Amino acid sequence: MKNWKTILKKILLLSLVSMLIDCTNSKEEQEKEDRKKGQPIGIFLLTHVLSYKSPYIEWDTSYGIVELLRLTYNDKVAGTIGQNVNVSINCTGGGTLMLTGTATNASGGTEVDLLYSMNQCNFENTYFGSFSTVTVKLTITGTISKKGKITSSSSTTILNYIGTGLQLEGSTHSSYYIFNNPYYYKGACDFQSNHSGIRLSGVLCGKTF
Secondary structure (H helix, E strand, C coil): CHHHHHHHHHHHHHHHHHHHHHHHHHHHHHHHHHHHHCCCHHHHHHHHHCECCCCHHHHHHHHHHHHHHHHHHHHHCCCCCCCEEEEEEECCCCCEEEEEEEEEEECCEEEEEEEEEEEEEEEEEEEECCCCEEEEEEEEEEEEEEEEEEECCHHHCEEEEEEEEEEEEEEEEECCCCECCCEEEEEEEEEEEEEECCEEEEEECCEEC
16 A cells, blocks of 8 residues: 555656646747747837837928928018018028918918928927927928918918928937937938828828828
């Protein structure tokens, strides 16, 4: 009887050892698979959350471009409504911007049909969002059209911007994100943006924002 008990104990012990070895091997294999796949899930999620990505990049960059156009208009066109527009400026970081077209009085605002022709126009715009500070530093070569109606209230202003084959070089940086930040541009991009009230939407470099 004692022999049977001894034999059973040995069988149970061997089974436990076998189970422990199997578990260890499984963990080692899983770790190998995890290494093959890349980052651990925790780091992957952290990277994903804190990575600068679409559509935020495109929205921030487009807002910076629109701000350049808006500030140029306010500085050179507002106050000369009713006349043909034909002005040239030196961009803050080098290069030139020529603004041509019309700005005419209309019921409740100003109708604009303008072309912003840029030659190596380098600029930097910094603005503050709800959670971050964004800085857009770009050099643009190409032409952007701006059509629509500007009113005294931003909530009723409707403007459309189109630029085909723009040459962009520079970056957009957001203080909120850690990875993929700043985001860099270099090459040809199409730009299309709708500014309706306080909403900005469109497409930049093939990505919708």
